[in-house]
Amino acid sequence: MKSWTRREFGRLTGAALLTALNQPKALGQAKARVVVIGGGIGGATVARYLAASATAIEVTLVEPRQSYATCFFSNLYLAGLRPFESLSHGYEALAKQNGIIVIHESAAAIHPAAKTVALNNGSKLSYDRLVVAPGIAFRDRALKGYDEAAMEIMPHAWNAGPQSKLLRRQLESMEDGGLFVLVAPPNPFRCPPAPYERASLVASYFQRRKPKAKILILDAKDSFNAQDLFQDAWNRH
Template sequence: MLAMPAIAQAKPKVVVVGGGPGGATVAKYVAQDSKGAIEVILVEPAKQFVTCFHSNLYLGGFRDLKSITHGYGDLAKKHGVKLANTSAASIDRDKKVVKLANGAGVNYDRLVIAPGIDLKFDSVPGYSEAASQQMPHAWKAGPQTQLLKTQLDSLKDGALIVMVAPPNPYRCPPGPYERASMMAHVLKAKGHKKSKIVILDTKPSFSKQALFVQGWERHYPGMIEWQDPKMHGGIKNVDPKTLTVKTDLGEYKAQLVNVIPAQMAGRIVRDAGLANDTGFCPIKPESMQSAMDVNIYIVGDACIPGDMPKSAFSANSQAKVAAMMIRGELIKSPTFPARYTNTCWSLIETDDTVKIGGRYEPKDGKIAAVETFLSKTDEPAALRKQTQEENMGWYKGISADIFG
């Protein structure tokens, strides 16, 4: 009697929506470490990714745009990730299908969503997506970053820059204040004596505050003024046509206005019912699995990360945990208890960089800090320079880790 031929079992399929630090890292590590046993499809409309991390250094003239722009070719060539160069339109959680903008549907065994943030344009009265062409936010890197740099580079001495800083939680907590530092660096390097930067904050305090304030006083005396809500009374209106910002206690007619509005998880996860009333997505801290759906993982800025900040380093760390857990579920590879890390560097002036970070573990239903560190005020110049060298080395390393 002839033996019946074996029926080939289809590979389990992982679909990843979003090709930023979180999504691209998951796609790479699921494909690479499963050694081809799992089919991985990365859905991302952009052919190149411009990193938000280090975009402030581009603004300040410490990097060029090419150096913060990355393609996805190596993910395909080196690791076998299939690239779907389109956007995800919707998710059918019951049928486990991602519908693409081109009308196609892609089924999945596990879905990873890393959509980053959407901006709440209307959180600032008078602001809108259209207004961002006059008052750039540049909180999604690319054309907005280039627009902000063009505006900054064109300023004459005596210019007023007004920044509206966002409420918590938002992408990259120290980012607005590093940006103000880079703006001041550009003005100082061009010999400006009378230009000024006013930060109108929606928060009573901010990340690395003592370090930034000391750095501003040292490098840019009198140039940067930070105001908390008690000082300005609240943002009443911005007018993109006249570049005017009105607060309860004053009005600013500026030459450049940088509005960074409130933020929420990308639309795709909100539409899929994976976010709660905060606008972000609850996850299981042991795995990065969605608290709403066992077949879906959410990493990066869209998730609620407990004590971790929303940063590229965090997204990359979360992605590696998610990739490990997915491989364990689909091909029974070994898994280990989740461990997370993060560091955020901020450049204040040439060779003067500070950092904050920590280690994190699942605890009491959230990702909890188990160890933290922060640069100190009055550190030696040699240490600050070393921290900047570390910053540049980290960028090179994490970019290679994410994109190939």
């Protein structure tokens, strides 16, 4: 029996969804309606490609934020190598260029039998197909003592946005000779190279601005993604 990678499975399910929604409709029948909950990388990409690939589909994207900050490249922002504005993306072009209906609201409930999504403002959306792409969130207090208040003192900055700006300010305000401590999470977590890439780029910033500063990585794992490559770079630079 063939095993599928996640990428292959995504392509197959996407093709199946397009095939199902693009079936010929009776004269005068409304377009098929797809509601996508979540306007991050996954949700916005699905919405864009559905709208671009099938004229018989009306795509509605539900996302409470007015703009989205990408996690990728955020370490370059921390290192002072690119502006925060380059990480931020609004939804105007997505709506204008692809004909997507963008609703800046949060989804409150999904009713599968009725095929409706209830929004926080009390309105409802009907759908033929629903895509749920909520992204990730931090479990408050999963680590004893690390609650929302602590995150404002010791920012994780793994969700790009205000946390990224806070960590950047803290790096800038550090005294030369200070210590930056990074705690790498246990497996599994998204983007396995991210903590070590962050350490590398913070080190680059320190080399340029605070050459006496040091970095301490706390990592309970016996090995990590691309360890040989990172350690080789750290030894050389």
